[in-house]
Amino acid sequence: MGTSLTIGDFSRMTHLSVKTLRHYHQVGLLEPTDINPESGYRYYDTDQVPTAQVIRRFRDLAMPVEQVKAVLSAPNLPARNALIASHLDRLESQLDQTQSAVASLRSLLEHPDAPIRVEHRATPALSTIAIGATITQDELGSWWSEAFGELQRFMDQEGIRATGPKGGLYRNELFLHENGEAVVYVPVEEPVVPHGRVESRVIPAAELAIATHDGPHGDIDLTYGALGTYVAEHALAVEGPVRETYLVSEFDAADATGWRTEIGWPIFRTTSS
Amino acid sequence: MGTSLTIGDFSRMTHLSVKTLRHYHQVGLLEPTDINPESGYRYYDTDQVPTAQVIRRFRDLAMPVEQVKAVLSAPNLPARNALIASHLDRLESQLDQTQSAVASLRSLLEHPDAPIRVEHRATPALSTIAIGATITQDELGSWWSEAFGELQRFMDQEGIRATGPKGGLYRNELFLHENGEAVVYVPVEEPVVPHGRVESRVIPAAELAIATHDGPHGDIDLTYGALGTYVAEHALAVEGPVRETYLVSEFDAADATGWRTEIGWPIFRTTSS
DNA sequence: TTGCTCCTCACGTCACGTGAGGTGGC
């Protein structure tokens, strides 16, 4: 036991504002050791200073209050470290995203209207092994990596070989309502027995307007925009999921600038390209 | 003029959600080119795709909507670039802060209770040149640098020499209500004629409990906490601003790890140290 | 005793997301 402090003294010692301390009391993140039942005055203990400082550090790192609570009440050190590490990972990937947003903003401002090459193509039906799920746009990135990882492990185990580049189907709702169906697939010779999330799936034939996106996916919306503009102005869009074909992806090249992604927008063929 | 699009099509092309587009309409950030007065349907134009993409980039970089508006409506390129540059500067300093928060969190978790050395000292009144202002905690960092910059320029012009290390006085309210009086000063031999914000000021004598904080100011709250705890447990705190004395600061050493700051907490002297 | 410290509502902020409940267009 240390010494009792008013909220103001405690605020000065921790550089947490009085409003913040009251808020932390209300949400149960940091409770005063004592409360005068008549006046409602909160009293803190000098022993709580280190806890308050740790809380401030986590909040400076934008860790949500609920997760800070979880860290503080972790039953043991490994559990606590895991929570912290996962937050630092999130921070790092956020940082990566910020950096690529800066790069892509710079290139957008430097050469505003990069021309786009669009090809019309009739793709035949494709025999594949696939994993599908209904997800949100936020989850897409990590879900995508995991799903392709699982497909790859399945193929390694069964000794199956891909007969073409990986691909994915994304329903419009994924972008519209932030929640929609996504499918990733690898073309294979023969149907397989389902295993875990992996199943056989025939990707239907389609008429597509196709553009190629070079580089990381942080600015794939640029290609989507250009392709969508092209389709709106030169072709007849039809319902159906957008297709992505991963000619070169994170599984082929560590350097993201080398990635190549074909984007296929379903159309009703009016002219031959 | 391009081609008219429904909000859903436009959403797919820009990867901005429909809800987001409606929100941007409401706040006047991105207005549809056309609205059906009966149905209320919004129609966008393919020409607006690049603008939407730029907006998305800025929002990805956490630029407030109002500022994005300002960028888009900037009268000329230099004005626009200045707005962008200032935002990137903010981003960068935020990044620095995050990095130092990570470092300080790590050290907090590694050696939790660094012992602290506290000294009781009676400081005499000090003749100084000073700049004072009522500011918020957020502004403190930049105000501090500017104010000392101005003091330094004044001294250079007038050929005045410092007779001791720089210092500052910070009223409790600065931490309590996020808004309070701050004074920074440089000890000098003689009073001077006021000039701009610079004025002569006598820093009153005081009894202080003093601890030294080593390194950058990102974790100065640790020393505040330890010193505050010490005072609460071993001495009698009295009203009055906290004092900081900058033995080594950003004006003396580029490497922040070498900085030394004395923190003086006003006390009523009960024992001799 | 003054005035500073502390209290509790209630509401505001920011940038959307989440339904509910309903209409319009191909």
Added chain:
DNA sequence: TTGCTCCTCACGTCACGTGAGGTGGC
């Protein structure tokens, strides 16, 4: 014609900040 797309409220979220209006303690 079905069902998908679009609409407008109204409210929720997150982590506090901002007053208003009032009381308590040295």
